[in-house]
Amino acid sequence: MTIPTTMRALRQPTWNGPADMHLATGVPVPEPGPDEVLIRVGAAGVNFADVMRARGTYHNGPRPPYLAGFEAAGEIVAVGEAVADRTLGARVIGTGYGAFAEYMTMPAAGLAPVPPGWADEQALGLVLNWATALAALRPLGRLTAGETVLVHAAAGGVGQAAVRMARHYGATVIGTASAGKHEVVRALGADHVVDSRAADVTAEVLRLTGGAGADLVLESVGGATFRASLAAARRVTGRVVVYGVAGGEASLTNRELNFTHPVHVIGLHIGILAERAPEVFAELMAELASLRAAGVHTPGRPTVYDLTRGPGALAELAAGTTVGKLALRP
Ligand SMILES: NC(=O)c1ccc[n+]([C@@H]2O[C@H](COP(=O)([O-])OP(=O)(O)OC[C@H]3O[C@@H](n4cnc5c(N)ncnc54)[C@H](OP(=O)(O)O)[C@@H]3O)[C@@H](O)[C@H]2O)c1
Structure with missing residues (x-):
């Protein structure tokens, strides 16, 4: 050729x-x-x-x-x-x-x-969206069946993959999205959909979890949403995996981690993960192959x-x- x-x-x-x-x-x-x-x-x-x-x-x-x-x-x-x-x-x-x-x-x-x-x-999306969502859910987010996960931008490229896998792993899924995308998120299997632009996301998540907060938050938005994610995570055991800044930067102080947000904040960049932890990336690829066999990761x-x-x-x-x-x- x-x-x-x-x-x-x-x-x-x-x-x-x-x-x-x-x-x-x-x-x-x-x-x-x-x-x-x-x-x-x-x-x-x-x-x-x-x-x-x-x-x-x-x-x-x-x-x-x-x-x-x-x-x-x-x-x-x-x-x-x-x-x-x-x-x-x-x-x-x-x-x-x-x-x-x-x-x-x-x-x-x-x-x-x-x-x-x-x-x-x-x-x-296989090596980006799906791998990022899976890394956030499993090796980093340590999601287990019966837990509640909050997925921001749930109708988006990474978000859709996250909702499907979280459901497969037996989690209760709360997805956020703009109003016109709610049906898409429900069709993926999310248990609850919260309006990303209009609702008080923290209040909604606390209401849906009986005041406990989400066990895991997939934080891809940043800005004011990052603050909402911290407040919506379950105290002491909740994890917030941060992998996007689409809505701008936000800060978190050691004082806040100590007193107001005693939660686990975990950073994720899939390129750095692949380079610095190739064995973890290989496990992600193997798990995605299993998810294809199980009909979760579909074309x-x-x-x-x-x-x-x-x-x-x-x-x-x-x-x-x-x-x-x-x-x-x-
Ligand atoms: N760290 C990594 O390795 C990694 C890898 C892949 C992707 N990412 C990040 O993951 C996020 C999702 O990526 P994607 O490519 O799949 O995009 P996407 O989710 O398809 O699109 C972004 C969505 O974010 C929501 N959003 C909230 N605030 C926004 C704002 N200020 N500007 C634009 N969108 C906003 C919108 O959904 P609603 O209006 O429905 O809320 C929008 O549709 C991005 O932040 C991206 O940078 C990170």
């Missing part, structure tokens, strides 16, 4: 947000480094981190101008000289630089196979946009109006 020398890709020229992102043609097709593979992108995943990168708020994010996107699934079309365990033609999902494009390179070490029988776009049904409509898709994600996973098809 011939690999062209140039391709189409979405380029981000500033940190003014996705509105400045545009389609570029004649972009050189990258060459894989020694430990990398080159994939022909079948579908690219859109993540909230793409919005943060375009705004310049992602920690150690790329400096503009850069090729946007970092998650994709597709076919391996070239391998670096030091890569021994990857074959041409294999379909994989992973992360790398410049996913909103026709071709991209990825480190070979972090790849997962596209599950047999699944289309590329159906596998999106995704992302909302798919043409590559040219990427900036609009990111703007909708930034505005909080989207439901579930978004994908771009080059």
